Amino acid sequence: MKLEIEIQGQLRTIEVDPAADPGRYSVSLDGNAIEVEARLLRPGVLSLVVAGRAYRAVREDDAPAGNGSEVVVLVAGGRYPYRVEDSRSLKSRRAHASGHDGPKTIKASMPGRVVRVLAERGVEVEAHQGVVVIEAMKMQNELKSPKAGTVIEMRVAPGDTVSAGDVLAVIE
Amino acid sequence: MTKFKKILIANRGEIALRIERACRELGIGTIAVYSEVDRPALHVLEGDEAFLLGPAPATESYLRGDLILDIARRAGADAIHPGYGFLSENADFAEACEGVGIKFIGPSASSMRALGSKTRARQAADAAGMPRTPGSTQALASLAEAYSVADEIRYPVMLKAAAGGGGKGMRAVSRREDLRAAFEAAQSEALRAFGSDEVYLEKLIERPRHIEIQVLADEHGSCVYLGERECSVQRRHQKVIEEAPSPVVGPDLRRRMGGAAVRLVQSQGYTNAGTVEFLVDDEENFYFLEVNTRLQVEHPVTELVTGLDLVHLQIRIAQGEPLPISQQDIELRGHAIECRLYAEDPDNGFFPSPGKITRLLQPGGPGIREDCGIYEGWVVPMDYDPMLSKLIAYAPTREMAIARMLRAIDEYLIGGIRTNLGFFRRILSDEGFRSGRIDTGYLDRLLAERSTEESIATETNDETVAVIAAALFEALRVAPASAVQSPASAWKSAGRREGLRG
Numbered sequence: 001m002k003l004e005i006e007i008q009g010q011l012r013t014i015e016v017d018p019a020a021d022p023g024r025y026s027v028s029l030d031g032n033a034i035e036v037e038a039r040l041l042r043p044g045v046l047s048l049v050v051a052g053r054a055y056r057a058v059r060e061d062d063a064p065a066g067n068g069s070e071v072v073v074l075v076a077g078g079r080y081p082y083r084v085e086d087s088r089s090l091k092s093r094r095a096h097a098s099g100h101d102g103p104k105t106i107k108a109s110m111p112g113r114v115v116r117v118l119a120e121r122g123v124e125v126e127a128h129q130g131v132v133v134i135e136a137m138k139m140q141n142e143l144k145s146p147k148a149g150t151v152i153e154m155r156v157a158p159g160d161t162v163s164a165g166d167v168l169a170v171i172e
Numbered sequence: 173m174t175k176f177k178k179i180l181i182a183n184r185g186e187i188a189l190r191i192e193r194a195c196r197e198l199g200i201g202t203i204a205v206y207s208e209v210d211r212p213a214l215h216v217l218e219g220d221e222a223f224l225l226g227p228a229p230a231t232e233s234y235l236r237g238d239l240i241l242d243i244a245r246r247a248g249a250d251a252i253h254p255g256y257g258f259l260s261e262n263a264d265f266a267e268a269c270e271g272v273g274i275k276f277i278g279p280s281a282s283s284m285r286a287l288g289s290k291t292r293a294r295q296a297a298d299a300a301g302m303p304r305t306p307g308s309t310q311a312l313a314s315l316a317e318a319y320s321v322a323d324e325i326r327y328p329v330m331l332k333a334a335a336g337g338g339g340k341g342m343r344a345v346s347r348r349e350d351l352r353a354a355f356e357a358a359q360s361e362a363l364r365a366f367g368s369d370e371v372y373l374e375k376l377i378e379r380p381r382h383i384e385i386q387v388l389a390d391e392h393g394s395c396v397y398l399g400e401r402e403c404s405v406q407r408r409h410q411k412v413i414e415e416a417p418s419p420v421v422g423p424d425l426r427r428r429m430g431g432a433a434v435r436l437v438q439s440q441g442y443t444n445a446g447t448v449e450f451l452v453d454d455e456e457n458f459y460f461l462e463v464n465t466r467l468q469v470e471h472p473v474t475e476l477v478t479g480l481d482l483v484h485l486q487i488r489i490a491q492g493e494p495l496p497i498s499q500q501d502i503e504l505r506g507h508a509i510e511c512r513l514y515a516e517d518p519d520n521g522f523f524p525s526p527g528k529i530t531r532l533l534q535p536g537g538p539g540i541r542e543d544c545g546i547y548e549g550w551v552v553p554m555d556y557d558p559m560l561s562k563l564i565a566y567a568p569t570r571e572m573a574i575a576r577m578l579r580a581i582d583e584y585l586i587g588g589i590r591t592n593l594g595f596f597r598r599i600l601s602d603e604g605f606r607s608g609r610i611d612t613g614y615l616d617r618l619l620a621e622r623s624t625e626e627s628i629a630t631e632t633n634d635e636t637v638a639v640i641a642a643a644l645f646e647a648l649r650v651a652p653a654s655a656v657q658s659p660a661s662a663w664k665s666a667g668r669r670e671g672l673r674g
Contacts, residue, residue, distance in 0.1 A: 001647045007639055014643040027640055034636075038644050044531050044587070046644060050637055057641035058531045060587035065646060073642045074531075074585055077594060080638040084646055110523045112554055136554040137515070137524035161554075164527070 007082040103172040104146045108162040112136030119145075121154040125171065132156065132168050145171050173492040176200050176250040179277070181215070182240050183255030186545040186561060187469075188215035191253050194483035203247050205240060207233035209553045214545040221247055228555040234258045237265040244274050251275035251490055253483075257557070260466040261288050277490040279465050283442045287463040291334045291372050297460040300436045304460040305330075305451065307374030318355050318373055322348070325375045331355060333362035334370035339409025341365060344376055377459060379611040380451035382406065383418050384464075385433040386474045388485055389443045390495040397430035398478050399504045401447075401470055404610045405599065407522070412592075412615060413599060414470035415509045416477045419570060419608030420452070429458055437463070445471075445486050451612075469512070469562070472543060476508035476566040507570040509577050513544075513561040515552050517590035526554040530588030535580035539566045539573075552589055560591065570608070574600050 002015045015028040019035075027034045037049040046057045060072040065084040072081045112134040119131045130142040131151065145151075153170035156162060179195050180203040181188045192202045192215065204219025209228040216222045223243045225233040237259055244252055252269055254260035260278065267281035278284070287293045294309040306325045311334055312318045322329045322345070331354055333341025341362030343354040355371070363369040381404045389395035402418035403411045421429070433448035447468050449461040471482045480497070489495070516522045532548040544561030546552070552560065563584070565577035578600050581593055599605050602618060 001643075003643050003646055005639055005642050005646075007642065008635060012639050014639060016640075016643050016647045025644070027643070029636065029639060034640065036640055036644070040648055044645075045533070046641055046648075048637065048641060048644070050640060055637050055641070056533070056585065057637070057645075058533070058585045058587050059641075059645045061530045064649070065642075071642075072587065073638050073645065074587055075638045075641055076634045077582060077597060078634050078638065079594075080635070080642070082638075082642045084642075109520060110517070111526050112524070136526050137556065137558040139524050139558075141523055164525075 004085040005082050006085055007080055011085065103152065103170050104149075105167045106131055106143050106145065106169045106171065108134060108164055108166045108168055109143065110134070110136055110141060111163050112141070112161075114156045114158050114160045114162060114168075115140065116158060117154060117156070118142075119151050119154075119169075121151050123151050125149065125151060131171075134162060134168075143168065147171060174250065174275075176275070176487065176491055178203060178220075178247070178249045178251075179487070180205065180240065180244045180247065180249040180252045181219070181255065182234070182252050182259055183257070184210055184213060184215055184234060184545070184556065185559070186543045187255040187467075189218055189545045190543050191255060191483055192218050194481065194487065198484060198487060200487070203243070203249055205234070205243060207555070209555060212550060214547060214550070223247065228553065230258065230556065237262065237268060241265075241268055241272060241274070244269075245272060249274060251277050251487075253277040253486070254466065256466050256469055261464070263288060275490050277486055278444050279442050279446065283437075283440045284465045286440045287437070287442065287446075288465050289334050290332060290336060290462050291370065293463050294372075294460070296440055297436055300432070300439045302432045302436055302460050303458060305374040305377060308372045311370035311372055312355070315352060315355055318351060319348070321373045322351055325373070328376040328378075330374050330376045331358040331371050332374065333358065333366060333368070334372055335366035335368045336362065341371060342409065346376075377451045377453055379613060380404075380453055380459075381418070381420065381611050382411075382449065382461075383421060383429070383452050383458070384447050384449040384468075385429050386468075386471070386482075387433050387437050387442075387446050387448060388482070388489070388495060389437055389446070390489050391443050391492055392494045393438075394495045394498070395434045395438050395442075396495060396497060396499050396502060397433055398474050398480065398482075398502060400426060400429060401468075401473055402610075403470065404612050405605070405615055406612050407615050407619070409612075411470065411512065413509065413511055413596070414473055415507065415570070415573070416473040417504055417507065420456075425452075425456055425458070432458075432460070436460070444489050445482055469559075470510050472541060472562060472564045473508035473510050476541070476564065477504045477506055478502060479505070506566055506568050507573040508564060508566045509570075509573045510562050510564045511577060511581075511596045512559055513563055514592050515558040515560050515589050516592055518592050518595045520590075522592070524554070524558045525590040526552045526558070527589045528552075529586060531585060532587070533583070533585040535563070535583035537580075537583075539576050540564070540580045541566065571606075574606060 005012050017026045019026050025036045027036045039047045044059045048055045058074040065071040070081050115135045116133040119125050125145040127148045128144045131145050132143045149171045152172045156168050178201040181191045195202045201220045204216050204222040205225050206216045207228045259265045263281040263284040266276040269276040297304045308321050328346040331343040341358050343358045345351050345354045358371045359369040383400050385400050386398040400418050400421050401414050401416045403414045405413040445467050447464040450458045452458045515525045517525050528551045541564040546560050565573045567573040567576050
């Protein structure tokens, strides 16, 4: 099985095939062959032996990693968010990313509850001006506009619960 | 002397569970209370009885003393243990319990009032002949008074809220021209946080250590101190790592601080567990800071080095039993360190990170204790303090306790939410911490340094393993059964091979 994995800002090509012995895999990472022995202990928890060294790896959730959405793997105290790419969507995403200076979104950096909307729809804001305040665990976080412009969309109101990554407002 | 049959625990999270465990060990029934979001919380699952208080906000649930007392009465509780935070230092609540004949496990309302207010506690310290930081012992009446006190004790000074805690209503002022703004800011912050704008002024001690003495007093006039806890590793006046004993406190200093702490609490007729906090300068001068009239978050480090169970003793004292130990019986053995695991993101300004714990692998083995109220699949609510767990390591020496803690952190895997676990690895590996050169400003200085941990974390080798793990997870998602075999079926196929050979 051949995969393209974007991890730590790099695109890695990896091929994984079960070897003759159960639990053993032939892995080719960016063209280098590596022998790996692996056991899925329970869903999301993997024991790996790579070149004689034992590791435990955890995949943070059960959601599929396709279509460019991000999942996280934890290994040896490190936290590695990754995406699985199919080559077509990668190209289109790259084309999109390199593009123009269009509308920008303000996303929730943490899960929480909206306590204040500082700039309603239609209001002009400076770059770095506070737009929405969210609160979690007794701590408030003011989310600022990424650029100067007008709030063209305000998707939340005080009292709303938001998840990390939710789009709260759009600035153009 | 009364023997409690049932105790209501007016708290949530790890401390509620810790108290439930103590009750169970003593053969006492437990009553849990919970808010609407806490129905699946571990303290509810582990209680013998459980009662709903109300909606998630603490003001509508865990701070509703009236509801809690009503439940205690209806359920037939003999006593209420308040844990820490919430109602634990609320003298009115303690008094209300006394009023209806339910024992409040803690000091009396009157000694709580005398020692709970920082200004009144400073007056009590003077009366008990205890050293304290120079400054006022009463609320500042005006800005003019603030100027005159500050001029007298000389800058830098510290403004503090009389009702304060957790760094709120606190301002350091190093120049006269900054006093007005700081005074007004401290007052309004204190009013918002504690409902009282009383602030006072004290001399700022440079690079102090925060060291506290645990005391236990029974209702028959006996009082002992259980050594000290070193709590200098703080971020924004919140403790992050605590240890016992302190690497800088020797037997003589311990005896002097312990004696002073006992004198102070005895002067106010204090009973049950309490903590007297001090600042200690680099010449071993100690200054009284405040009294916490409750069980502390960091009590386990004292339990490990003294071999005593503080919650058992709290309950026994509240039952009217005399202290089963005297000062000569108390001996400190070994070294204990506690790390407070928070749901927060060190890479993103330590912002809170509530949410679902999708994976959880917890450490164990010799010398490791974990007091927590979490489990895999539980959603950490956004409504309360972000503390998830207290990881505690115990070993014969400080050096070995640090090594043991690092080992436990390596064993710990938590997915779905961000935590400060990796941050502990950095502190515990830092030469300053390892050699015991810590004061209350230590952590801010460490955070200001560029982290070398980041470059270590992205080392090629671990990253390679991460890519392989990611690929295997994806491959196994597509074809789990054929791609990997469980250990059981591997045994089966090995057995089959053996069979064929024979």
